[in-house]
Amino acid sequence: MPRTLESLLDELERDRSLREPGRMRERGEALDRLEIHRACGASGEGAPGPAQLRERVEALCAGFEAVDAELQQRIRRDVQRGAGAHALLEWARSAGPDGDLPGDGYDYLDTLVSGILQIEEPDMPAAPMAGMVFYQPTPARHIFGMLARTALDERDVLVDLGSGLGQVPLLAAICTGARCVGIEWEAAYVRCARRCAQALDLGRVTFVQGDVRAADLSAGTVFYLYTPFEGRMLREVLDRLKAEADTRVIRVCTLGPCTATVARERWLHGEDEWRPDRPAVFRSTR
Numbered sequence: 001m002p003r004t005l006e007s008l009l010d011e012l013e014r015d016r017s018l019r020e021p022g023r024m025r026e027r028g029e030a031l032d033r034l035e036i037h038r039a040c041g042a043s044g045e046g047a048p049g050p051a052q053l054r055e056r057v058e059a060l061c062a063g064f065e066a067v068d069a070e071l072q073q074r075i076r077r078d079v080q081r082g083a084g085a086h087a088l089l090e091w092a093r094s095a096g097p098d099g100d101l102p103g104d105g106y107d108y109l110d111t112l113v114s115g116i117l118q119i120e121e122p123d124m125p126a127a128p129m130a131g132m133v134f135y136q137p138t139p140a141r142h143i144f145g146m147l148a149r150t151a152l153d154e155r156d157v158l159v160d161l162g163s164g165l166g167q168v169p170l171l172a173a174i175c176t177g178a179r180c181v182g183i184e185w186e187a188a189y190v191r192c193a194r195r196c197a198q199a200l201d202l203g204r205v206t207f208v209q210g211d212v213r214a215a216d217l218s219a220g221t222v223f224y225l226y227t228p229f230e231g232r233m234l235r236e237v238l239d240r241l242k243a244e245a246d247t248r249v250i251r252v253c254t255l256g257p258c259t260a261t262v263a264r265e266r267w268l269h270g271e272d273e274w275r276p277d278r279p280a281v282f283r284s285t286r
């Protein structure tokens with residue numbers, strides 16, 4: 001263990017490129033490798049002693065985290081002066097079309113986004129009603145993937161049905177010209193999302209507290225569902241969306257298990273072949 005750790009520390013200390021802000025993915029990988037040793041404790045036989053190794057591990061981790069924090073603060077300031085789209089979309093592009101991970105795992109883009117948005121989390125959200133799905137944020141790479149594929153502009157109104165802490169409407173408001181709305185049942189989440197929008201000075205995003213089944217959907221052009229509900233509740237909301245689609249063309253984007261149900265709706269057609277491991281985009285037919 002000490003030998004392995006020592007050679008890892010030598011390697012990471014030598015690699016100056018890991019201190020370059022643009023190497024966040026590689027820093028994340030290095031931090032993951034160090035974390036294993038942190039968790040086990042840098043102990044064992046041989047020189048240098050474990051305390052010295054521990055200090056080196058901590059110094060490297062602190063150094064990497066400081067570079068990340070500075071990068072996140074810089075982009076946050078850009079967002080606050082209305083110029084955050086470029087940097088964020090550049091990061092999203094460099095991650096590739098759907099990032100490295102299949103499905104709904106989280107990666108360094110989530111770390112980046114969370115340090116930029118700095119959304120506070122409520123201590124104790126209330127228990128959801130039957131049919132509602134617990135809060136889980138859409139991985140950032142899927143949000144960027146959806147934004148790239150929907151190409152939202154100022155004529156669009158994106159409505160996140162069950163918006164949780166608001167990450168999807170917040171990022172869409174930063175990165176596109178669209179108006180963005182989050183509808184969320186849990187009042188504590190709505191308060192956190194509103195505070196974040198205010199701190200970032202985002203004028204085009206609003207959060208509505210309420211049940212999606214009773215909400216006003218008349219302004220939406222693109223509706224997003226990260227499987228917020230299932231069963232009868234999903235059926236009711238799909239019927240409401242169909243009623244909206246009788247008045248205008250809408251798009252429905254989905255992620256997770258609800259995609260299979262949405263794909264069976266005859267009033268919608270997929271803009272391309274849908275895959276379970278990334279957001280699907282459907283357009284209504286009239």
Ligand SMILES: C[S@@+](CC[C@H](N)C(=O)[O-])C[C@H]1O[C@@H](n2cnc3c(N)ncnc32)[C@H](O)[C@@H]1O
Nearest residue numbers: 132135136137138162163164185211212226228
């Ligand atoms: C899986 S989370 C998705 C959060 C967010 N859309 C995202 O992708 O990051 C589902 C959210 O939907 C909310 N929700 C479930 N049923 C709802 C309903 N009928 N009306 C409003 N919000 C609802 C839950 O409280 C939860 O925050």
